[in-house]
Amino acid sequence: MKETMRCVVIPEPHKFEVREVPVPELQNEDEVLIQMKSAGVCGSDHHIYHGLNPCSTYPRIPGHENAGVIAKVGANVKNVKVGDHVIVDLIHTCGTCYQCKIGRKNVCEHVSVRGSGADGGWREYFTAPASEVYKIDDSVDWKDAALVEPYAIGAHCTARARIVPDDTVFILGTGTIGSIILQTCKAKGCKTVICCDIDDASLERAKAYGADYVINSKTEDVLLRISEITEGHGVTVAFDSACFPGSLTMCMQPGILCNAGRMVPMGFSTAKEEITQAMINQRELDVIGSRMSCYQFEPTIERMEKKAFNTEGIATMFIPFSQIEKVFYYMDHPCAESKKMVILFDE
The missing domain is CATH 3.40.50.720 (NAD(P)-binding Rossmann-like Domain)
Incomplete structure (x- = not known):
């Protein structure tokens, strides 16, 4: 494994940088290292870049629609292994507040959202607690794997409704x-x-x-x-x-x-x-308010594996990570083809 990686940082609204930084190390034995393979570009990423997301702070690595491969696991990790394809949850929660206890962890009192209030997945590698990653069958194309999070939103908001x-x-x-x-x-x-x-x-x-x-x-x-x-x-x-x-x-x-x-x-x-x-x-x-999703990743992954969704045309543009500047160009100069962009990481 290489020692450095590229990551994208928004230091302040309307600016972005591509930096070469060390590949992160596991901080404890309950974490995993994920090699990114695909990442969706959401409307909220546009808002973060343009300084319009009230939940975001800077500097920030964007990206909350994240799919990748497990590259390293801590000694305590049991749910995934090196080589597994995974989807990464966008939220990190405390597990002890009132909201978490009643099954509303998406609005946890201390919720931290990857790509908004915490650094996200627009980088070649990042770490996460193993409890926040979910296996997905390797038959699912990376282009579709990046869409699990928005489909989980659909499952959540229709359940709320x-x-x-x-x-x-x-x-x-x-x-x-x-x-x-x-x-x-x-x-x-x-x-x-x-x-x-x-x-x-x-x-x-x-x-x-x-x-x-x-x-x-x-x-x-x-x-x-x-x-x-x-x-x-x-x-x-x-x-x-x-x-x-x-x-x-x-x-x-x-x-x-x-x-x-x-x-x-x-x-x-x-x-x-x-x-x-x-x-x-x-x-x-x-x-009825609806924010992100709650306990919808695993059922959504199961439906994605069964090809129960019509993903044709949901993503409208695919951009290599090596050409990440195009993502920001289309954020500033939107067109019909850039309605939903997906970043594909280089092999």
């Missing part, structure tokens, strides 16, 4: 997460899923993933179309995966979300919105 087959679902935004929520809702048996976006190509992709109806909010009246589709009842569940200022208020308005409906915002926009107590209580709406 209490999705059942009788639900009529509205998804605002058909990017990566919106498309994954769509696939997850259909896998859970939802007969009616309505997708809304301003991009016709994204809406066509949503049709391929099983959307029953699509609405282009640039050219169509969203309220009118939902009224037509639902015969005036509105939807029972709305997911806001567009997450622009005002998008939450839009989804919650009468005519879109029905009385007793469930609203699931997916973003971290800090912009104030015109939401009142009356908007929630007059119709007894549930506004």
Whole structure:
């Protein structure tokens, strides 16, 4: 094994550096060393680079959608061995706070998130507690392995929303997460899923993933179309995966979300919105927060191994780690092909 490696550091917003640093050593016998093979580029990575993520600190090595190979194990490690393909959890938790004890470790009182509040996986090697890595069969292509974390988000937020087959679902935004929520809702048996976006190509992709109806909010009246589709009842569940200022208020308005409906915002926009107590209580709406995922990695990996997901077109651009500057170029100059980038580490 080589003694040094390349890593990517964001020292402050709008700047990045590629540094040559020592390969990290295990800090204790419960840790493993992971050689990175693929890493997804998330919208939150864009926000970290541009200084828009309220949860991030600097300097920071980004990357929370991490897949790799075990290169070294501590003496106490039993769950994985050298050579195993693994997915790395993005959260490190205390295990003792109220949230951890009730099964909500993703919002642990002391949660540390790789790639945001702690260093992530945009480097050739890094260490992690063995308890935070999960084996994945080596039949799964690295391009797909990098997508386990966003698919785990889809599993988590739909569980938080209490999705059942009788639900009529509205998804605002058909990017990566919106498309994954769509696939997850259909896998859970939802007969009616309505997708809304301003991009016709994204809406066509949503049709391929099983959307029953699509609405282009640039050219169509969203309220009118939902009224037509639902015969005036509105939807029972709305997911806001567009997450622009005002998008939450839009989804919650009468005519879109029905009385007793469930609203699931997916973003971290800090912009104030015109939401009142009356908007929630007059119709007894549930506004359900959803952050990352909780205990969803292993079931998601199992489904990925069974090829239960349609990953075709979820990732739209693959960039070698040796050309990492392209990732930041496309963060500053986005195009249709760069909607979802995956970094592939050099052999």
